[in-house]
Amino acid sequence: MDVYESGFISEMTPQSKEDMDVRKGPWTEEEDYMLKTYVNVHGEGSWNSVARLSDMIFLIYSNDIGLKRSGKSCRLRWLNYLRPEVIRGNISLQEQLLILQLHSRWGNRWSKIAQQLPGRTDNEIKNYWRTRVLKQAKQLKCDVNSQEFRDTMRCVWIPRLIERICASSGSPSAQPSTTYEKTSVLPELSSTSSDSQDAQLSSVSDLTDCYNPPSNSNYPNSLQNGWGLWSENLGGTWNIEDGVGFQATEGGESMESVWNEENIWFLRQQLYDDKDDMN
DNA sequence: AACTAAGACAACCGCAGGAGT
């Protein structure tokens, strides 16, 4: 005899019944399938009704008991994992650059940042930031919100990323490769030890490798403004489908043109100008 | 081979804001 038959449940409030039934922890394949089926039928949204309706759907076809997940859990699972558009795998150099850039502009607005990286979820970006960037701040023994860390990011990390992007693209005029790799789909990208891949995997640790604290905080204007210049030139959204990887949203300039020879030259020149100004 | 630590990722929790009543 289960709790329902015993009459115990009948004295409970609907809310407490729900609490008792709610499953937690990792999702199973069956649960994923149920959720996908639900969304295919009903579309996204109304997450609190997923459990109820999935019960109905599956009781028709089988003895399955349906989803015993909270609406919030269903939403999160769909958005972060099951959605067809979701891309998983290494964060590419270009994406790292964009994340750093957008974070400097918007702070911890993960969902907003994620909107500029189609296929990437706010959760993934947040995890990236916490596991990589915050770790670096910790190693550098400075606060992630400090001016020192921001300067290091702008003067060292960002330029290094750009250098690596240029280097891995093969030629100055080459556009960035679309590195929205999903390891299971594109094994060649995850198994080779190409420069691009090495760069991608090691780029973060380079922050400490080449970290050289600025001797003073009176950076020249061009350096102070340098980040803004990067932002203006790199601002936009990524586009997976066209293979280019980036499309401008604010200025109307496509990433295709942003990554042309002229602009890469400009970015590099900006970098060198900044370095000169510091000396 | 077994154990441990660290890293990466997935999932949960609490809160805030908006919509509906």
Added chain:
DNA sequence: CACTCCTGCGGTTGTCTTAGT
């Protein structure tokens, strides 16, 4: 206007995997 419910966001924790010893 007040209340409730739902959704979305950001912070945090849990779990699994991998690397090192």
